[in-house]
Amino acid sequence: MSTCRRTTNIALTQQCQFLAEIAVQAQAHAGMDALKAAGNEAVRQGNYSSxxxxxxxxxxxxxxxMVDDIAALHSNCSFAHLKLGQLSEALDEANKCVSAKPEWSKGYFRSAEVYFAMRDYAAAEKSYEKSLSLSLDDQTIKKRLSLTREALDGFYFRQLLPGRDFCLTPSDIIERQIFSSAKQMQNFVYLVGDAKTREAVVVDAAWDVKGIRAIAAQDSMKLVGSVVTHYHFDHTGGTPPPPFDALGIKVPGVRELAVEDNVPVYINKFDAETVQISNDVPSSAIAKLEDSAIISVGSIKLHFIHTPGHTPGSQCILIPRPSQDLLLSGDTLFIGSCGRLDLPDCDAKAMFTSLQKKLASLPDSTRVYPGHDYGGPYTTIADERRKGFLRPISERDWLQQHRM
Incomplete structure (x- = not known):
């Protein structure tokens, strides 16, 4: 009997110790959960140090x-350090996350984000690839990996369309009307820049500047300039033409970028005054361009070609690339047509020279991105020489066809 009692007492003691340990762990876990929740709330409020x-x-x-919790906390620490720009600390926490739970994709994702911020794109690519291998359907990882590979190439380019990429969720009745008009006008907006330095300019920013900014921010790009192909309000924002000006609605555009983002507005000198007045852009923000001007966005060169006709200061932007040059043609050249020649300031003779003497002389392989979605996202100089408005024609015949 005494042996049984001793065995029973030992068992009871062990059980009590086990229950005590469970209680301590539960208490610790409850404390950890509370601290983690408080940390998460601090992140939501932008208080990353706390x-x-x-x-x-x-x-x-x-x-x-408690491996899962340890990994999650190191992941959260890495994110907070990254937000503060403390890259070494962020990378250290990401590595601790990986060490705690090497089978979890988040640790590799955190390290990739830090490498991306460091502009060590080769290391970022490897970490994103490892993260994706552990979470094959994660669209965020796929997007970031794509951006990283783009950065390794060095060229950043986006063609944006209202209703598809921006002008999506109006905040009030006025914005709803603006977005509706944008979808009808079918303007293309472009983001062009250096994917390594993460700098970009926006070409023909109008209708939804907040939405355009958001796209650049999602791609980790900093807007450093606003380029205008010509002065019409659907490419610059500002006051629309009569009779719509009577509504008192101002379309967002280059003014917001110039004033709120403090970036220069690059425009041909012949359209500069109109843009400045109609958009109330500070004169200090206007950068007047001559024909053949070149500006640099990181290592990317933008070559400006003065192509009057649709407006006196219409300009196209040629972007030389190793495999295929790009031309942002504004409203000078569309797929199978050109910009209107029946508006004030239009000049059919000048348009003939712009098309036949300037654009038609570009290499056939040049890909042309127009200012509106009138038949597709792009064409080529070769296609327009064969069946569009770059087909050879005499000036006399051209003027007869476009007599206003």
Whole structure:
């Protein structure tokens, strides 16, 4: 009997110790959860320093066997350090996350984000690839990996269309009307820049500047300039022409970028005054361009070709690329047509020279991106020489066809 009692007592003691350990772990976990939740709330409020302190307290309060929680807390710390620009600390926390739970994709994603911020795109690519291998359907990882490979190439280019990419969710009745008009006008807006330095200019920013900014931000690009192909309001924003000006609605555009983002507005000198007045752009923000001007966005060169006709200061932007040059043609050249010649300031003779003497002389392989979606996203100089408005024609015949 005494042996049985001793065995029973030992078993009871062990059970009590086990229950005590469980209670301690539960208490620790509850404390960790509270600290983690407080840290997450600090992140939501943008108080990243406080979040880091709270996550550190949570880490110090939990058992080393709580691997999932340890990995999650190091991941959160990495994110907060990254937001503060503390890249070394962010990378250290990401590596600790990987060490704690190497089968979790988030740790590799965190390290990739830090490498991307460091502009070590080769290392970022490897980490994103590892992260994706552990989470094959994660669209965020796929997007970031695509941006990284684009950065390794060095060229950043986006063609944006209202209703598809921006002008999506109006905040009030006025914005709803503006977005509706944008979808009818079918303007293309372009983002062009250096994918390595993460700098870009926006070409023909109008209708939804907030939406355009958001796209650039999602791609981790900094807007450093606004380029205008010509002065019409659907490419610049500002006051629409009569009779719509009576509505008192101002279309967002280059003014917001010039004033709020403090970026220069690049426009041909012959359209500069109109843009400045109709958009109330500070004169200090206007950069007047001559024919053949060149501006640099990181290592990317934008070559400006003065192509009057649709307006006196219409200009196209040629972007030389190793495989195929790009031309942003504004309203000078469309797929199978050209910009209107029946508006004030139009000049059919000048348009003939712009098309037949300037654009038609570009290499056939040049890909042309127009200012509106009138039949597709792009064409080529070869196609327009064969069946469009770059087909050879005499000036006399051209003027007869476009007599206004």
């Amino acid at each position: 979040a880091i302190d709270l996550y550190a307290q949570a880490l110090s309060s939990i058992d080393e066997n």
